[in-house]
Structures are given as structure tokens and as C-alpha cells.
Amino acid sequence: DTGVSQDPRHKITKRGQNVTFRCDPISEHNRLYWYRQTLGQGPEFLTYFQNEAQLEKSRLLSDRFSAERPKGSFSTLEIQRTEQGDSAMYLCASSRDRGFTDTQYFGPGTRLTVL
């Protein structure tokens, strides 16, 4: 169990550029979540995958955001035409379906700065 990993850890981009983040969940975890954390706030839910299927999306996830999880393993989160308001920490979490409330394990996050 090597934990959830995220890449890159930091990303600085100019407004209008596209960025893509990657998340590798704990192996055999079939559930994967993306959250966003802004300064001084707790993380907010963005989207959820069960295996390769994206089952829930927050209204925070505008049309400029897209997430994928091909083959039910790693996941990518892409932001198109970045805006300064997108600057935040993007967190990935994974869990294993145990038929009851699962425990989510978080990665270290990707900190995005949009100039």
C-alpha cells in the first residue's frame, strides 16, 4: 500500500492555458474522488468515480473542467482556459467499496497557481 499519489505537486500557469493533473489511487481501490481546497477553507467535492464510471459531479465542476478514469485505475483532471479563480489545491482521494461507509484516503494534492 503505497498511498494515493498526485502529479504534479505544483503547477504555475498563465490565465487561459490548459492544465492536466494526474491521480494514482491506492491499488484495488475502486472509488476515486476529486476535491478542491481554497485558502482558509475545507476541501469541496468536485467529482466521483466508481471504477471507470463518473457517477457524480458537483455544480462546482464547470464546463471547463473534465475528469476521466480510463480502465478504472488512474484518473486525470483537466482544466481548460484556466482563470485566476481556479487557483487552489486539487486533492484526490480513493477508497474501497466495503458495502458500508468507506474511508477515503487522500493524496498530497496538486497546488495550482494561475497568473
Next chain:
Amino acid sequence: AQSVTQLDSHVSVSEGTPVLLRCNYSSSYSPSLFWYVQHPNKGLQLLLKYTSAATLVKGINGFEAEFKKSETSFHLTKPSAHMSDAAEYFCVVSLNSGYSTLTFGKGTMLLVSP
């Protein structure tokens, strides 16, 4: 709908003294409750969770929390603070039914002085 209110944005204690971080929740259904800790430049780490079993939950590093339904509270305590406990703590609620998205409080920064 569910929500969490952490009553203090900052708590300062001296090393060796007790810690109390307060959390109140609101949930339409029977909730699961969690406390996560976030150290600078590190990921969120689960301290403990409540899922309708024993109301007093013991976690890692000497932390524990008590679920009080009548008060809709889930306060986090530790008998004796250590310098390494300095971090941000998040109270979290989710629906007690399989997968569920987490709803976080705004966090409480714990400061520990020597």
C-alpha cells in the same frame, strides 16, 4: 443536506495541556463523522471515524471524539498536547450509506506552544 460547523478557527494550547476542538453537524440522515488532520505540505490524514457503533471513538495519536446526537456534536479531544500535534484539523460529515461525498468544515488550526 448535511453541513459541519467548526466553532473555532484557531485554538492555542501549551504542550502537555488538554486539547478540545469543537464541531457541530447537521444531517438529514444518520451520519458518519470523521476527523482529518492536515500538516503543512502533507496530505489529509484520517484521525478517527464514527459510523453508528460506539459513541466514543478512539483514533490515532491519542485523539478521541464523542458522538452526541442530542447536541449534534462531535468534539475532538486529547488529554495532553504534543508539539507535533500542531496542524489544521477538519471535521467531516457524510451520509452513512456506502459511497458518499464528504462535507468538510472550514478547519481549526491548532497551535501548540512549548
